Amino acid sequence: SMTINVTWLSHACLLIDTGDATLLVDPFITGNPLAPIAPDAIQADYILVSHGHGDHVGDTVAIAQRTGATVISNFEIHNWLLAQGVEKAHPQHIGGGFDYPWGRVKLTIAHHGSALPDGSYGGNPCGFLFYIQGKKIYHACDTGLFYDMKLIGEEGVDLAVLPIGDNFTMGPDDSLRAVKLIEPACVLPIHYNTFDVIQQDAMAWKTRVEQETNAKAVVLAPGESLVL
Numbered sequence: 001s002m003t004i005n006v007t008w009l010s011h012a013c014l015l016i017d018t019g020d021a022t023l024l025v026d027p028f029i030t031g032n033p034l035a036p037i038a039p040d041a042i043q044a045d046y047i048l049v050s051h052g053h054g055d056h057v058g059d060t061v062a063i064a065q066r067t068g069a070t071v072i073s074n075f076e077i078h079n080w081l082l083a084q085g086v087e088k089a090h091p092q093h094i095g096g097g098f099d100y101p102w103g104r105v106k107l108t109i110a111h112h113g114s115a116l117p118d119g120s121y122g123g124n125p126c127g128f129l130f131y132i133q134g135k136k137i138y139h140a141c142d143t144g145l146f147y148d149m150k151l152i153g154e155e156g157v158d159l160a161v162l163p164i165g166d167n168f169t170m171g172p173d174d175s176l177r178a179v180k181l182i183e184p185a186c187v188l189p190i191h192y193n194t195f196d197v198i199q200q201d202a203m204a205w206k207t208r209v210e211q212e213t214n215a216k217a218v219v220l221a222p223g224e225s226l227v228l
Contacts, residue, residue, distance in 0.1 A: 052122025
């Protein structure tokens with residue numbers, strides 16, 4: 001089977017190249033001090049938006065309009081995006097999955113907020129569980145620890161993408177507990193170091209993950225990739 005390339009563009013933003021399609025998650029590029037690429041340089045077939053906060057919706061509208069990408073989000077954000085001039089969008093909601101040409105994605109719960117940048121109601125925040133070529137990627141997006149991560153882990157997760165920044169999301173301690181609940185083969189830390197209030201030592205976290213769990217922890221610099 002084809003390899004899946006996962007590139008971290010800093011914060012919660014991932015670029016997943018499935019070989020069939022390019023998926024962009026939470027494209028916070030403009031205004032992001034760690035972003036390794038300009039928004040105009042990003043190609044995407046699909047954009048996924050986990051919740052309404054500006055550091056996750058980010059450049060979604062501009063990138064979607066330029067590339068013609070289809071945006072996947074909850075129903076409330078879907079309606080808001082259409083009103084912003086996004087032409088192609090597919091609404092889902094928590095617990096619901098849908099089969100796309102490149103694979104399947106299911107929306108998971110996330111414990112967070114979701115107000116949109118203009119104050120509009122953004123529905124419930126979510127995470128994403130991707131099923132691509134027999135591989136499963138769980139992008140927890142912005143969330144606190146929740147015990148139902150164990151249920152997500154029962155799917156057999158190849159890569160878990162977990163926030164470690166604290167203050168707004170799980171920190172190192174709770175994300176380590178999340179790894180123990182999910183039991184992924186590999187884990188990638190996100191949502192740290194973008195702002196002063198979420199500074200973390202990812203290498204120290206990696207050491208703990210690999211000492212206390214069976215997961216391999218991969219720490220990427222913004223713009224770096226891992227292969228599944």
